[in-house]
Structure formats: C-alpha cells, structure tokens
Amino acid sequence: MRFRSKAECDEVMRALASPGVFDQDAFAGHLALCAECAAEAERATGLTLAWDATRPEEPSAATWDDMWETISDHLDRPVAPVHHPEAVPSTLSLAPATRSRVGVRLFVLAQAAAILAALTLGLAWRPGSSPVLTDSMLASDGLVRTVAARAEVVIESGEVVIICDDGQGVRPVGVALDERANSLDYFSMLGVAEAMAE
Amino acid sequence: MKPRALPSPRAHRRGRGVSRLGLVASAAVFLALIGLRPLPGRAADDEARQVTLFGVIASPSDQAVDPKLARVEGQLRKLLPKHGFKLLDAQSKRLTTGQSVGCDLASGYTATATLTQTSDDNGKVQIRCNFLKKDAVQLETLVTTPPNQLFFCEKTLPDGTRFLVGVGAR
Numbered sequence: 001m002r003f004r005s006k007a008e009c010d011e012v013m014r015a016l017a018s019p020g021v022f023d024q025d026a027f028a029g030h031l032a033l034c035a036e037c038a039a040e041a042e043r044a045t046g047l048t049l050a051w052d053a054t055r056p057e058e059p060s061a062a063t064w065d066d067m068w069e070t071i072s073d074h075l076d077r078p079v080a081p082v083h084h085p086e087a088v089p090s091t092l093s094l095a096p097a098t099r100s101r102v103g104v105r106l107f108v109l110a111q112a113a114a115i116l117a118a119l120t121l122g123l124a125w126r127p128g129s130s131p132v133l134t135d136s137m138l139a140s141d142g143l144v145r146t147v148a149a150r151a152e153v154v155i156e157s158g159e160v161v162i163i164c165d166d167g168q169g170v171r172p173v174g175v176a177l178d179e180r181a182n183s184l185d186y187f188s189m190l191g192v193a194e195a196m197a198e
Numbered sequence: 199m200k201p202r203a204l205p206s207p208r209a210h211r212r213g214r215g216v217s218r219l220g221l222v223a224s225a226a227v228f229l230a231l232i233g234l235r236p237l238p239g240r241a242a243d244d245e246a247r248q249v250t251l252f253g254v255i256a257s258p259s260d261q262a263v264d265p266k267l268a269r270v271e272g273q274l275r276k277l278l279p280k281h282g283f284k285l286l287d288a289q290s291k292r293l294t295t296g297q298s299v300g301c302d303l304a305s306g307y308t309a310t311a312t313l314t315q316t317s318d319d320n321g322k323v324q325i326r327c328n329f330l331k332k333d334a335v336q337l338e339t340l341v342t343t344p345p346n347q348l349f350f351c352e353k354t355l356p357d358g359t360r361f362l363v364g365v366g367a368r
Binding site for chain 1: 248250252266269270273277285288289290322327329336337338339340341342343344346347348349350351352353354362364366368
C-alpha cells in the first residue's frame with residue numbers, strides 16, 4: 001500500500017483500522033502533509049496504549065479446560081422429571097420424550113400469535129401513525145398547488161410542503177405526488193441534510 | 199486437554215429449552231404491550247429533538263447543481279423545477295424547548311429554527327422558522343409537523359433568486 005498524495009487519506013484510514021504491510025515512509029510522509037490523518041493516527045496510538053494498559057488477563061489453557069469439563073459434566077448429568085401433583089398438567093414439564101410434542105408446539109404458536117396481535121394493535125393504535133395523502137394532494141396534473149395563506153402551518157404525515165414568501169404573504173404549498181414520485185425520497189433527504197451539517 | 203464435543207440434546211433438555219422459549223415469548227408480549235401505552239400529550243421539557251436546518255440558493259438563470267447536493271438533486275428539482283442549486287449552509291443540533299439552530303444564507307440573510315414544542319397531542323413537533331436580514335425578522339412561521347419529515351421555507355429575492363431552507367426534526 002503506497003500513499004502518494006493527500007488524496008489518499010482513505011488508504012491511511014484503512015491502514016490505521018487494520019494495520020498490515022505498508023510503506024512506512026510513505027505513511028509518515030502523508031501524516032506530515034495531512035493534519036487530519038495525523039490527528040487520527042495520534043488518537044489510534046492513544047487507544048492502542050490504553051487497551052494494552054487495561055486489557056484483561058487472557059485465561060490460561062488450564063482455565064479453558066476446566067470450563068469445558070464443567071459444561072460437559074453439567075450436560076451429562078441426568079435430570080429427574082419434575083412432578084407437581086397439585087398443578088395443572090403442563091406440556092412444558094420436563095417429561096421424557098414419550099410425552100406428546102403437539103402441546104409444546106401449540107404453546108409456541110400461541111405465543112407467536114399473541115406477539116403478532118400485540119404488534120398489529122400497537123401499529124393501528126398509535127395516533128397519527130398512518131401517512132395521510134389527502135385527495136387534495138393527489139392532483140393528477142402533478143402541478144404545485146397553493147393553499148390559503150397563513151403564518152401557522154400544520155403538516156400531515158407524508159406531505160411535502162414548501163412555505164413560500166414571494167412578497168405576497170405566506171403560502172404553504174403542497175407538492176402533489178404523481179405516480180413516479182415517492183414521498184420516502186424526502187424522508188431520506190433529512191438523513192442527507194444531517195450528513196451535510198457541520 | 200481439548201474440549202469434549204457437546205452431547206446431542208435429549209428430549210428432557212428440549213422440554214427445558216421450550217419452557218425458556220415460552221418465557222422469552224411472554225417477555226416479548228409484555229414489552230410489546232408496554233410499548234402500546236399512549237404517548238404523553240405534553241412531553242417533559244427535558245425531552246429534546248435533533249433539529250436539522252440547511253439553506254440552499256436556487257437560481258432560475260443557472261441550472262448547475264452544487265456537487266454537495268447531488269444526492270438530493272431529484273428532490274430539489276421537483277420542489278423548484280428549472281432552477282440550479284447551491285448549498286449555503288447546513289446545521290444540526292440537539293435542542294430542548296426554546297432553543298434554536300441557525301444557518302447563514304447569502305446577502306446578509308440568516309434562517310433560524312426554534313423548537314417550541316417537542317411533541318404535541320398527536321406526536322408532532324412544533325418549530326418556529328424565521329428568515330432574518332441583519333437580525334431583523336423578515337418572515338416568521340409556526341410549523342407543526344410530524345418528526346422525521348422535512349419541510350421547506352422559501353423566500354424570493356428581488357432578483358428572482360430564491361432561498362430554500364429545509365427543516366426537519368428527529
């Protein structure tokens with residue numbers, strides 16, 4: 001890996017993240033040119049020093065062996081079936097394999113159905129969750145529509161609104177969405193705007 | 199000593215595993231029901247919103263698009279057809295009620311967004327948007343909008359160019 005110019009900052013970042021074989025002189029030369037990469041290299045060095053100073057002690061081979069032995073013994077230990085005479089018979093008891101599996105499967109299916117029902121109810125219940133594209137927004141000609149002028153504007157979910165001041169008063173202007181438009185484009189636009197921010 | 203291979207699960211372990219699955223599933227149902235509780239009509243004042251503000255100058259005489267706006271060129275052209283666009287400024291801040299974020303535009307203009315309410319009864323955010331020229335308010339609009347949704351304020355200058363300011367809150 002060679003770092004030819006300031007424009008190779010990306011390669012420097014990769015080298016810092018996963019050090020491998022690269023030209024040390026060229027790397028140092030780039031850091032001398034690029035204050036940003038030099039600062040990043042300094043931070044990476046500090047992080048490495050902090051990790052070396054504080055990393056936990058690696059368990060010994062004997063410790064690992066003991067751990068496996070414990071796990072294996074625990075799994076091999078026979079488990080006695082649990083019997084509660086006063087309780088309602090449960091399909092989840094620790095019964096031998098001869099007990100029917102149908103009840104277990106029914107229980108799991110019932111739990112999954114309950115989760116699905118709860119989530120569906122939650123999605124339907126939350127106020128204002130449904131995107132609203134009113135009839136007035138679905139103009140077939142695709143032109144921008146003008147709504148009555150006001151200094152207070154309420155925007156509905158899914159609407160794209162430009163509040164215009166062209167010297168004739170404030171007008172919220174709904175951008176009608178034709179078949180090719182996708183209101184999700186404007187949702188992703190917010191993410192792009194955040195990335196542009198300093 | 200090498201670790202021993204784990205024995206295959208037997209029926210009683212399968213039963214124990216299913217009972218744990220039932221416990222996890224019950225916990226998931228409980229958590230889902232907890233999430234269904236209605237949102238408070240008036241959010242606590244210590245709640246905050248990440249408010250983003252960006253300013254663009256749109257010119258009808260120059261169709262060029264700033265490379266920084268390449269990813270959103272399609273959306274901008276749909277908002278203002280037959281215009282070129284140049285990014286003037288973009289700012290994003292985490293605001294509590296009453297706090298503001300501003301961005302610099304051109305010709306002595308600035309745009310500000312003040313968070314006036316983090317969440318109303320419908321879960322919408324309320325933001326007051328201002329256009330200022332040398333600290334004098336030229337335009338003020340109180341906007342109630344769903345979170346995670348951009349809206350735009352536009353001001354036309356005498357020479358036909360337009361400031362387009364995008365505002366959104368998370």
